[in-house]
Amino acid sequence: MLRLALKVAFVFVMTLAILIPLSMIRGVIHERQEYRAQAVADIARSYAGAQSFAGPVLVVPYTQTEEVEDPTPYDPHRKVQRARTDYWTFFPSMLDVRGPMRPDTRRRGLHEVRVFEWQGKARARFDVRIPVEPGAIGLQIGKPWLSYAIADVRGLRATPRLRINGRDVALQEGMGARTGPGLHVRLEAPTAGQALTLDTELDMRLGGTESLALVPLGKTNRFALDSSWRHPSFGGTSPRQDIDARGFRAEWDIASVASTAQRQWLEGRSLPAMDSGVANMSGLDAVGVSLIDPVDIYTQADRATKYGLLFVLLTFVGFFIFELIKQLPIHPIQYGLVGLSLAIFFLLLVSLSEHFAFVYSYLAASVACIGLLGFYLSAVLRSVGRGLGFAVMLATLYAALYGLLVSEDNALVLGAGLLFLVLATIMVVTRRVDWYQLAGARPVARLE
Secondary structure (H helix, E strand, O other), rough: OOHHHHHHHHHHHHHHHHHHHHHHHHHHHHHHHHHHHHHHHHHHHHHOOOOOOOOEEEEEEEEEEEEOOOOOOOOOOOEEEEEEEEEEEEEEEEEEEEEEEEEEEEEOOOOEEEEEEEEEEEEEEEEOOOOOOOOOEEEEEOOOEEEEEEEHHHHEOOOEEEOOOOOEEEOOOEOEEEEEEEEEOOOOOOOOOOOOEEEEEEEEEEEEOOOOEEEEOEEEEEEEEOOOOOOEEEEEEEEEEEOOHHHHHHEEEHHHHOHOOOHHOOOOOOOOOOOOEEEEEOOOOOOOOEEEEOHHHHHHHHHOOOHHHHHHHHHHHHHHHHHOOOOOOHHHHHHHHHHHHHHHHHHHHHHHHHHOOHHHHHHHHHHHHHHHHHHHHHOOOOHHHHHHHHHHHHHHHHHHHHHHHHHHHHHHHHHHHHHHHHHHHHHHHOOOOOOOHHHOOOOOOOOO
């Protein structure tokens, strides 16, 4: 019985030992992910980064004289007049932003980075009335700014065209009254109490890397984006969407009461960023889309390594059962070599995936490892049939793992079913084994 317990402990220790090379391989995968992130950053610096668009916003500056108390030791009730400069900020009553996104790719070394060019059209309407400050002394209203915020103005591929009430106006860089990247135009100064009606239409070609976010600053907001990219990931409020083999189309209808974007703008929040379809909530409330890679080789390989321990454990358990039932002495070095060959599969998978499609890389790596193990185990287990049997078992495991990787939504149920099937197989195979008798038996090598 002691010998059996020692053997079980040995299998357990060897399984844990294989975690070391598996951890090193996961480290390599994470390092390659960092290299890809650097490639994305390089593309963003030379092309344009993740894009965000907000606006327009009408900002009206004014200066007025106020009478304030300025006590002195000799006159505690002294009053003086001081000029105060401030701004009125108006948001559009209607905002409609739409346009197609044309996807493309840029390469940096081994890595492909998704970029896009958005043919954007932003229409907005302002129905505002300039306030009349009661009791205001010397109120002076300056020229308003009509401002648009753009996360990375380097992405503008041509001079944008802005029309206000049907008349073309020249845009200037910057946002005028507000710091940050964007565009603006100065308008004629209004008078106190004047009603302003502005119909604006901005046409632009805006390039960016991987994602585009739109900020709902209007009282009513209607956004529409479409593209030939078939794998979008939406951030913020979920849109009405239509995704098929030709690409996607998404539409949002957002009321100002359903968004905090206006309040956040007044607080001075920055433009949002989109990361894998999720709006960065430290910035303005936004919706948008990311053009994701449906088969991210590093994510897939990292998920695969999480099942590496299961592969090693099942193989070692199979060795253990053969060793006890068939009285085959298997040396610890042989356990270790088989475990390392299982671990090296994941390194092969990553390296091949950087040059070929993931499915072909997976097939090549699995065939190489299964062929090697089948040949080696035929000698270790003293039988070609047993070696082929183990090879078939490993092929089944690799096929099941691939199913887990490509069916992310069903990974849990498939994984649970696989574990149940493996456990049931072991129980059926060993249901008539007399473990007490085997525990007292001495392994003797037998040739067949």
